[in-house]
Every structure is written in structure tokens, then in C-alpha cells.
Amino acid sequence: MNRFMFGFCVTILSAMLWPSLPTAQLTPILVVIGVLILKRAPLISGVVLAVAWSAFYAQLVLSWDDQSIDLGQPVTGEIISLVNQNSDWVSMDFRLLDHNSTNSWPKKIRLSWKKAPKLAQGEIWELVIKPKPITSVLNQGGYNQQKLLLSRHIISKGNVISGERIKASDSLRNKLLQTLKPTLETLANGDLILALLLGDRSLLDAERWHALRVTGAGHLVAISGLHLSVVGAWVFVTLSKFLNLISPCVGRRNLMLAAASSAVACCIYAYLAGFALPTIRALTMLLLLVFLTLLNRYSSSWERLLFALFLILVIDPFSCLSAGFWLSFSALSIILLTLQARPIPVADEPSSLHKRVWLKLSLFWAIQWRLSLGLGLLQAVLFGGLTLYGILFNFIFVPWFSLLVIPAAIFTFVIWGLGLTAGFNLSVLFELVDKTLWPVTQALDLFVVLPGAWLPISDHMMLALFFLLCGSWLMAKLKSVQWKIISSLLLLPFILSLMFRWGLASKNHWQVHLLDVGQGLSVVIERGQHGLIYDTGARYGRTFSYAERVVVPFIRARGITEVDYLVLSHSDNDHAGGASTLISTFPEVELVTDIPEYASVNCRPKTIIWQRLRVEILAPRVVEKGNNGSCVVKVSDEYHQVLLTGDIESRAEHALLSLGDKLNSELLVAPHHGSRTSSTSEFIRLVSPQLVLFPSGFNNRYGFPKPDVLRRYQDHGAEHLISGRQGQISVIFNREQRDIRTYRANLAPFWYNRLFEFGQNDNPE
Numbered sequence: 001m002n003r004f005m006f007g008f009c010v011t012i013l014s015a016m017l018w019p020s021l022p023t024a025q026l027t028p029i030l031v032v033i034g035v036l037i038l039k040r041a042p043l044i045s046g047v048v049l050a051v052a053w054s055a056f057y058a059q060l061v062l063s064w065d066d067q068s069i070d071l072g073q074p075v076t077g078e079i080i081s082l083v084n085q086n087s088d089w090v091s092m093d094f095r096l097l098d099h100n101s102t103n104s105w106p107k108k109i110r111l112s113w114k115k116a117p118k119l120a121q122g123e124i125w126e127l128v129i130k131p132k133p134i135t136s137v138l139n140q141g142g143y144n145q146q147k148l149l150l151s152r153h154i155i156s157k158g159n160v161i162s163g164e165r166i167k168a169s170d171s172l173r174n175k176l177l178q179t180l181k182p183t184l185e186t187l188a189n190g191d192l193i194l195a196l197l198l199g200d201r202s203l204l205d206a207e208r209w210h211a212l213r214v215t216g217a218g219h220l221v222a223i224s225g226l227h228l229s230v231v232g233a234w235v236f237v238t239l240s241k242f243l244n245l246i247s248p249c250v251g252r253r254n255l256m257l258a259a260a261s262s263a264v265a266c267c268i269y270a271y272l273a274g275f276a277l278p279t280i281r282a283l284t285m286l287l288l289l290v291f292l293t294l295l296n297r298y299s300s301s302w303e304r305l306l307f308a309l310f311l312i313l314v315i316d317p318f319s320c321l322s323a324g325f326w327l328s329f330s331a332l333s334i335i336l337l338t339l340q341a342r343p344i345p346v347a348d349e350p351s352s353l354h355k356r357v358w359l360k361l362s363l364f365w366a367i368q369w370r371l372s373l374g375l376g377l378l379q380a381v382l383f384g385g386l387t388l389y390g391i392l393f394n395f396i397f398v399p400w401f402s403l404l405v406i407p408a409a410i411f412t413f414v415i416w417g418l419g420l421t422a423g424f425n426l427s428v429l430f431e432l433v434d435k436t437l438w439p440v441t442q443a444l445d446l447f448v449v450l451p452g453a454w455l456p457i458s459d460h461m462m463l464a465l466f467f468l469l470c471g472s473w474l475m476a477k478l479k480s481v482q483w484k485i486i487s488s489l490l491l492l493p494f495i496l497s498l499m500f501r502w503g504l505a506s507k508n509h510w511q512v513h514l515l516d517v518g519q520g521l522s523v524v525i526e527r528g529q530h531g532l533i534y535d536t537g538a539r540y541g542r543t544f545s546y547a548e549r550v551v552v553p554f555i556r557a558r559g560i561t562e563v564d565y566l567v568l569s570h571s572d573n574d575h576a577g578g579a580s581t582l583i584s585t586f587p588e589v590e591l592v593t594d595i596p597e598y599a600s601v602n603c604r605p606k607t608i609i610w611q612r613l614r615v616e617i618l619a620p621r622v623v624e625k626g627n628n629g630s631c632v633v634k635v636s637d638e639y640h641q642v643l644l645t646g647d648i649e650s651r652a653e654h655a656l657l658s659l660g661d662k663l664n665s666e667l668l669v670a671p672h673h674g675s676r677t678s679s680t681s682e683f684i685r686l687v688s689p690q691l692v693l694f695p696s697g698f699n700n701r702y703g704f705p706k707p708d709v710l711r712r713y714q715d716h717g718a719e720h721l722i723s724g725r726q727g728q729i730s731v732i733f734n735r736e737q738r739d740i741r742t743y744r745a746n747l748a749p750f751w752y753n754r755l756f757e758f759g760q761n762d763n764p765e
Contacts, residue, residue: 002303004038005310007046012313013320015054020751024059027052050313057317060105061153062756074126076166080108081121081274085202088541090116093154097124108153110134113160120178121274122169129158133756135698137516138727138743141384141557142550147752151321152277155756173198173272179420183427189437193430195221196409199273206543211444214454216372216379216390220401220440223273225282225328228266230406232286236262252294259294263287269410278324281312285328301336305329321752323382327375334374338367368395377469384557385456389447397440405440409433458559467491509734510613512635512642514669515554516723516743517546519697519704520574523644523669524554525635527611531560533589534567534633534644539577547578552585554728564610568593569630569646593631594623603631613637618663619648619656627672628652634665640733641665643687647672653683663687666738667731668718670694674705681712689718691731691740698724698755725755 015021022030030052038045077096084091089112096107111129113119134157136145149157177198184190184203191203201221204212212218219226240258247254270283285308292304309329312319319325372391380386387393412429419426457465471490478484510527517537525532537546555563563586568576576595583589591600602623608615619632630646643665648656649672656663668689671678673696692713696704705722713720721729727743744753 002306004042004046005306007043008050009046009306009309009313011047011050012054012317015317016320016750018751019749020754021058022051022055024055027056030055053314054317061150061318062155063105074128074164076124076126077109079119079121079123079125079169081276082119082202083110084543089114090119092119093152094125094127107155110149110154110157111160112158113163116160117163117165120169120174122171122174123165124167125163126166127163128161130161131156131158132699133157135756137518137546137550137697138748138753139515139550139554140728140743140747141553141555143553144753146756147321150752151318151325153318173274176272176417180416180427183430187430187434189434189441190430192221192437192440193409193433196223196227196406197272197413199223199276199279208444211448214387215393215444215447216376216387217393217397217440217444219327220397222324223269223276223279224324225286225331226398226402227406228269228279228282228286230402231269231410232262232266232290234407234410235265256294259290263290277316278322278328281316281319281322281325282328284308284312284315285332301339305332305336326378326382330378331371331375334370335367338363338370341366364399365395368398371398377465380457380462380465384462384553385454388455389450393443393447397443400440405433405436408436456553456556458557461559509732510611510637511733512667512731513554513558514693514695514723514729515550516727516729517550517695518724519673519700519702520546520577521569521646521669521673521695522546522551522578523695524551524558524560525613525642526558526560527613529559529561530611531555531558531563532565532567532610532615532635533563533582535569535575535646536566536578536582538574539581545578545581547581547585551578551582563589565590565592565608565615567591567631567633567644568595568598569632569644570627571595571625572627572647575630575646592617594620594629618659619652621655627677632656634662636665637733639736640667640738642667642669642731643689644669645671645678647678649675649677650680650683653678653680657682657686660686665689667691667693670705670709670713670720673700673702674709674722675702676706676709679709679712681716684712684716684718688716689713691738692718692720693729693731694720694722696722696724699757700724727753 030048034045034049034052037048075096077094079092080095081093082090083093091110091112094109094111096109109129109131111127134146134149134155136149138144138146149155177200180198181194181200181203184194187193191201191205191208194203195201199222204221209218212221236258239261240254243254243257266283266286270279273279288308288311289304292307312325369391372394376386376390379390412433416426416429467490471487474487474490475484478487510525513524513526515522515524515537520537521535522537523534525534533551536551539545539547563582566579566582566586566589568579568591570576576593579595579598583591591598592603593600594603603617603620605619605621606617608617614634614636616634616636617631618634620629623629627647627649628651630648630652632646632648632652633644635642635644641664643663645668653671663683663686665687666689668687668691670692671683674694694705705720710720721740721742723729726745728747729743730741730747732739732741741747744755
């Protein structure tokens with residue numbers, strides 16, 4: 001059985017690297033094969049049945065009938081979570097209760113509603129929506145929204161046009177939330193208390209989230225395995241002590257009662273947390289481990305963990321797309337490894353009290369530092385950076401939360417609820433819980449201002465560190481000198497990465513990256529560890545900026561340490577909306593723009609020599625507002641030329657024709673996203689590009705790039721790529737050679753990064 005489960009689990013987890021999912025038509029054949037070989041080859045049987053289950057499950061979740069939601073036709077559903085709320089927009093997850101799809105699997109949609117009325121989880125609404133595919137922007141180092149949505153079984157997005165509330169939420173959780181929230185809003189740390197008690201993080205502002213992220217403390221306020229384990233452990237220990245005191249007995253009766261009560265308490269806490277998918281996974285895993293322990297099934301902890309992993313992946317194979325899944329199971333594995341290496345001291349062993357206390361404290365420390373180091377490295381892989389103070393913060397405050405904050409918050413919540421039932425308002429008790437969080441917030445405020453609180457790690461360095469750790473571990477474990485020498489070869493990638501970082505590697509190549517920033521433009525030119533940025537993408541409201549979400553993480557992921565120039569073509573939001581973010585992030589950057597509010601180098605024709613590349617500003621000759629005032633830049637070496645045109649239209653293109661062959665460029669970033677107002681035949685003929693990149697968002701409302709514009713470039717023999725369809729597009733120049741890599745096809749060619757085109761709108765004409 002263990003071999004079968006191991007084969008099944010490894011296969012499901014490997015789906016993270018599959019380029020595509022198997023078709024559902026293969027499922028019956030695979031099931032028959034898997035069952036027939038189960039006894040003779042359980043490992044292979046597990047692999048085959050895992051492939052079959054993946055195919056069938058994906059068909060259930062991902063199938064979408066374009067006619068199931070018609071624009072203008074109302075749909076009825078339940079609000080299952082409020083994801084984000086700001087001054088103008090509300091983002092929520094919505095489960096359809098009735099729709100025309102032939103697939104009975106419940107459909108979930110991520111909806112955005114501008115100037116929405118007051119909403120609550122659990123309410124039933126009839127909405128008129130405009131559906132969109134879940135396809136999102138994809139770049140190195142960036143936030144992969146479509147992967148996150150798939151892990152939560154959300155298979156479409158959309159905007160709410162209008163809505164009518166059908167039924168208010170009558171859930172106990174929502175009533176408690178509405179009653180408690182006004183009280184906690186008045187407390188300094190009420191946002192943390194609300195997140196700990198009811199899983200509602202709507203009170204957490206951007207500054208608090210930033211502090212939690214850079215200190216690695218976000219897991220402390222996201223109800224997960226830690227919180228459920230703390231609640232379960234407190235109930236189990238307290239009740240078992242109490243039962244043994246009032247009714248001592250021989251046997252397992254008190255143990256069973258305490259364990260059952262602990263399980264019930266965990267279920268209640270998970271309900272109060274809103275039964276979010278990560279909470280359900282943690283609850284399932286915890287209940288299963290307790291259940292198997294009580295039944296004395298599966299002798300070792302590793303077998304119990306394998307069974308829990310198997311059950312989670314059977315229930316939901318898409319779990320492996322969630323970062324929380326990997327963090328939870330990695331944490332459990334690290335704890336089990338530590339306990340296996342350093343067993344818990346038995347109470348009746350003939351040793352002094354001092355020695356037993358010391359052994360338990362040393363075990364606790366071993367678990368803490370290994371958890372902090374192991375999860376920190378995993379965090380680097382998942383989020384592209386390390387929290388340098390995370391090990392210290394977690395060492396201090398994980399016990400603080402476990403022993404004081406969580407028990408105090410839960411106990412106060414229970415007393416408050418009982419008082420509410422009896423007609424008493426005991427909300428003043430939450431002030432005591434607020435004080436238990438004072439040291440936490442003080443530490444957050446301190447750590448967040450310390451230098452280097454968040455250490456970004458480039459993709460190259462991350463892979464090199466992985467080989468360094470593997471090589472070091474093998475060299476320490478293996479006894480044979482020959483195998484130690486062979487293992488040392490794994491250190492070579494790390495050494496080569498350091499050589500690259502110190503500039504010892506070849507500097508002949510340079511790269512042009514067209515980032516996927518939706519219906520906007522941002523280009524990064526990279527040479528060595530230096531970068532030049534042309535435009536920033538858009539900014540929407542106070543909380544969203546492509547510069548913050550895409551450009552800065554990309555710079556970090558690429559290992560670019562010096563951003564020397566920032567060129568802002570013109571003032572439109574989709575080109576310069578993130579300027580303030582980049583200027584504050586890279587204060588030494590030199591600005592090139594005609595935007596009057598920035599003190600900078602202007603866009604009059606001139607030549608700049610940068611990293612042995614020739615950067616020529618070609619236009620405009622005089623300051624001009626609007627699209628035709630875009631700063632036109634040509635970047636070249638002795639072999640290749642790249643032309644960046646901003647949003648210039650036909651009039652500005654005509655003015656550029658006077659430059660003659662100076663316009664000739666191998667690569668062209670298409671003017672104005674592929675609009676009909678640009679890309680005239682004369683301009684295309686003079687530029688004579690071999691490759692054209694269109695900075696156009698997927699399924700954008702303008703229908704860019706226009707089909708006739710694409711035909712004009714094709715008639716002139718130019719290839720084209722579109723950022724909204726390919727994701728990030730990187731062109732690498734190395735002497736006479738040119739290599740093209742796109743995010744979806746080359747950098748991360750996995751099934752969950754493909755284009756999801758259901759619900760797509762027609763191109764407007």
C-alpha cells in the first residue's frame with residue numbers, strides 16, 4: 001500500500017512540471033491498467049491511476065461552456081469570500097448556484113465590482129456579469145494569478161454590471177463577524193485579532209502586509225495547520241488532564257474523549273475561519289493524523305504523513321498548485337525529520353528534571369531553527385526572496401502565539417460569545433488580547449526598517465543555491481572519498497553563478513525583455529547586472545501598480561543590481577503610471593522624459609553610450625503632448641538594432657521618415673500597441689523589422705493588435721509576437737545570433753500557464 005500511495009503522490013506532485021494534462025478519454029483505459037497491475041506492481045499502478053485521476057479531475061474542474069453565462073443574462077450564486085476591498089473596487093469569489101452548463105461541477109468565478117454595495121460572505125446575489133478568462137499576466141519573478149485561481153478551482157473572472165441581493169447571509173460566522181468587527185476596528189491590533197479569530201483579513205492595510213511579508217510572519221495571521229494544531233493541542237491536553245483528575249481509568253477512554261473533543265474544536269475553528277481551501281486541507285491532514293494515531297494504524301509518522309498526503313491529493317489534485325500546500329507539508333516533514341534525529345525524552349527515564357527540561361528546550365530550538373531555515377529556503381523558491389530576520393522573529397513569536405496569543409484570543413472569543421448570548425457586552429476583554437500582540441507589532445515595526453529585511457534572490461542564484469545545498473549535504477553524508485569528489489561537482493553551478501555575478505562571465509550578450517503588463521508597455525534592456533527601463537506599465541488606484549507587481553520583481557529575479565536609466569515615453573497612465581514606484585525603488589536612476597513634473601534629461605535627439613550599447617533618442621524634436629510626443633529610442637550594437645516607439649501615430653511616423661536608413665531596426669516594439677492609427681506601410685518599409693513585438697493585453701477591449709495591422713507587418717516579411725498571448729517576451733542578442741524566449745512557451749511551459757480562452761470577447765471593430 002505504501003508503494004502505491006508513494007507512486008500516486010509523486011505523480012500528482014510532478015504535475016507541476018507537466019506541459020499539458022492528459023485527455024479525459026484515456027481515463028477508462030488507464031483505470032483498467034492500473035487495477036490489473038495493482039498487486040504485482042503497486043508503484044506503477046499508483047503512477048497510472050494518478051494520471052487517470054488527474055485527467056478526469058481536470059476535465060471536471062476546467063470544462064467551461066461558453067454559453068453557460070450569457071452577457072446580459074443574470075446568474076445566481078453565493079459570495080464565498082471577499083478577496084479585496086478598496087475605495088472603488090471589491091474583488092470576491094462567487095459560486096454559481098444555477099447555470100446552463102452541462103457539467104454539474106460547481107463553478108467558481110473571481111468577480112470585480114466597481115462601487116459595490118455592502119457585501120458579506122454567504123449572501124446570495126443575482127448578478128449580471130461580463131465573463132473573462134482567467135488568463136493573467138506572466139513574467140519572471142511576478143505574481144502568477146492564474147495558477148493561484150486554478151488552485152482554488154476558479155475557472156473564470158468577470159466584472160459585475162449590476163446586481164440584486166436575493167438572500168442575506170444567515171450564517172453564524174457572518175453574524176459574529178458583523179458584531180465583532182466594529183469593536184476590533186477601534187483596537188490598535190484589531191486587524192490581527194480579527195484575522196486570527198475569523199480568518200477575515202479585510203482590516204489589514206498595505207503597511208501591515210508589507211511588515212508581515214518582510215519578516216516572514218504572514219503565516220502567523222493566516223489560519224492554517226499551526227493554528228489548528230495549537231487549538232487542538234490545548235483542548236487535548238487540558239481535557240485529558242481534567243478527565244484523568246476527575247475520572248482516572250485504565251485504558252484509552254479518556255484519551256479517546258480528549259482526542260474527539262480536540263477534533264471537534266478544530267472543526268469549529270475551521271468553520272469560524274470560513275472553511276477556506278488552505279484551512280480545509282490543514283484540517284483534513286490534522287484529523288487524519290490524529291485518527292490514524294488513535295487507531296494505531298501505520299506504524300511510523302512518515303507512513304501517516306504519506307497517507308495524509310495521499311488523501312489530500314485524492315480529494316484535490318490541484319492542491320499542489322498552492323504555496324500553502326507546500327509550506328504545510330514541508331513544515332510537517334521538517335518536524336518529523338527533527339524528531340527522528342532527536343527523539344522526545346520520555347518522562348519516566350531515569351534522569352534529572354534539569355536534564356529533561358534541557359533536552360526538551362534543545363529539541364524545541366532544533367525544530368525552530370530548522371523550520372525557519374527550511375521554510376525560508378522554500379519561501380525563496382515560491383516568492384523569490386528571503387526574510388533575513390525571519391528565523392529570529394519566528395523563534396521568538398511562534399511560541400508566543402502558540403502559548404499566549406492564540407489561546408488568549410480563542411478563550412476571550414468564547415467568553416465574549418457566551419456573554420453575548422446572555423445579553424452582556426464583554427468586548428472590553430479583547431483589549432487584553434490586544435496587549436498580548438503589542439510585542440509582536442513592536443518587533444514588526446523594528447524589523448521592517450532594518451536594512452536588508454527582504455533579500456531578493458535571482459532565478460540563477462536560486463538554482464545555484466539548490467545545487468550548493470544538495471552537494472554540501474551529500475558530501476557531509478557520504479563516507480566514500482570517491483563519492484565525495486563526485487558530489488562536489490554539484491558545487492560548480494554555484495561557483496559559475498558567482499563568476500557571473502562578479503562579472504567574470506562573457507558580456508557579449510544583451511537582452512531585451514517586453515514585459516507582460518496587460519494593456520500597457522514596459523521594456524527592460526539588460527546587460528550584465530545593469531538595466532535600462534523603457535516605460536512602467538499602468539497604475540490603478542492606490543493599491544495596484546504594474547511597476548510594483550511586475551517590473552520590480554522582474555528586475556530582482558533577473559539579478560539586475562543597477563538600474564541606470566528610466567525612459568518615460570509620455571505621460572499616459574499605461575506607460576508612466578508606475579514611475580513614482582520605480583523612482584522610489586531605484587533612487588539613483590537617471591530619468592529621460594518630457595513629462596514636466598519630473599526633473600530629467602529631455603527627449604531631444606541625442607546619443608548616450610550605455611554598457612557599450614548605443615542609445616539614440618530620435619524624437620520628438622520639439623516637446624509635444626499626447627501620443628505623438630512619445631520618446632522614440634533606438635538601442636544598438638554593431639550587430640543588432642532595437643526600436644522603441646511608445647504610442648506614436650501616423651503623423652509622428654511620417655516625421656521620422658526623414659531619418660532614412662537610420663530607422664532600420666531588426667526588432668521593433670510596435671507603435672501604440674498595434675492600433676490602426678499607427679504602423680503605416682511607409683514606416684514599416686523604412687524600419688524593415690525582422691521581428692515585431694506587440695505590447696497588447698490578452699483579450700483587451702480595443703482589439704489590439706488590429707488584424708489589418710498584423711497583415712501589414714506580415715506583408716513586409718516580419719514575424720510577430722504578442723505579450724498578452726505569450727507572456728513575457730525575451731530576445732537575447734549574442735554577436736550575430738538572436739534567440740527568442742517567451743514565458744508560456746519556453747521559460748515556464750506548464751499546463752497551468754497556458755492560455756485559457758473561454759468567455760473570450762470578440763475583437764471590437
